[in-house]
Amino acid sequence: MSLRIGLTGSIGMGKSTTASMFAEEGCAVWDADDAVHRLYAEGGAAVAPLGDLVPNALINSGISRERLKMALLENPGLLARIEAIVHPLVAEDRRQFTEASEADIIVFDIPLLFEIGADKAMDRTVCVSVPSEVQKARVMARGTMTQEQFEDILARQMPNAEKCARADHVILTDTLEHAHAQVHSLVSTWREGLGDA
Numbered sequence: 458m459s460l461r462i463g464l465t466g467s468i469g470m471g472k473s474t475t476a477s478m479f480a481e482e483g484c485a486v487w488d489a490d491d492a493v494h495r496l497y498a499e500g501g502a503a504v505a506p507l508g509d510l511v512p513n514a515l516i517n518s519g520i521s522r523e524r525l526k527m528a529l530l531e532n533p534g535l536l537a538r539i540e541a542i543v544h545p546l547v548a549e550d551r552r553q554f555t556e557a558s559e560a561d562i563i564v565f566d567i568p569l570l571f572e573i574g575a576d577k578a579m580d581r582t583v584c585v586s587v588p589s590e591v592q593k594a595r596v597m598a599r600g601t602m603t604q605e606q607f608e609d610i611l612a613r614q615m616p617n618a619e620k621c622a623r624a625d626h627v628i629l630t631d632t633l634e635h636a637h638a639q640v641h642s643l644v645s646t647w648r649e650g651l652g653d654a
Contacts, residue, residue, distance in 0.1 A: 459485075459555070460562045460647055461578065465570035466585035467617050468610050469596035471630030475585045476566045478640040485560035489567045492550040496543065497522065506542045511535065544573065561651055562644065571623055572615055583643070584624035586617055587631055 464479070466472040480486045496503035497520040507525070508515040514524040529535055555563060564583075567575050576582050587595075596607050621627045626643060630636040 459558060459560060460651060461555070461580045462562060462564045462647075463570045463576050463579035463582040464564050464566045464585070465568060465582070465620060465624070467568075467592065467614050467620070468607070469592040470585045470587055470617070471595075471636060472566060472568070472585045474633070475583075475628055475630060475636055475640060476564060478637050479562075479564045479644065482640060482644040483560070484562040484564045484644065485554075485558040486564045486566060487551055487554045489547060489551075489565070489569075492547050493543065495550065496546050502546050502549075503543055507539065510538060510542065562647055569614070571620060576623070581626065581647070582624045583626045583628060584617075584620045585628045585630050585636075586621050587629065589617070591631070592617075 462479075462484070464472060464476055466475075476486050476488065493503075495501055497507075498504075499518040501519065504515070504518065504520055507520050511525060511528045514520050514528060516524065525539065529539075551565065565575070565579065567573075570576050570579075570582065593607065596602065597604065602610075628636055628639045628643075
């Protein structure tokens, strides 16, 4: 039986980088965003139901995230209906990944881990964090969104302090070296525990 680790963190906190560090330590990593991309791509399980719900979002036999966002701006009430389609499909993708994995530790990279209650299916939870000014500087340096868009994303996510308080472990991603040391320490501790089981 694999140890299931839920990994979360707000935008700009270094979650994707930390997930890759867990992979380097030999953990299997399942990424919720990657699962959504698979579901929205040509042949993906979400294409037909979302295409029926938002026909304008169907492009080249796949679902356009940008067009879905535009549809949501025009009709915010669509969100619950989209989530009712997508969330069960993502959960099924996660279940299949778990069943197929032979790794002793599986890390589930889920941005909305606590918001959707996925933490209940985990053995441990980890939140990545940096001070808010570092987070903002990182996101703004990407040049992919305005400050208003950044603040809108933050407003829709659980506050960082609450995520950290709810998590079993917090990884400070102030430097790559520090983050890697914390990941290595956690994985070593977990593996010792698995050896004792």
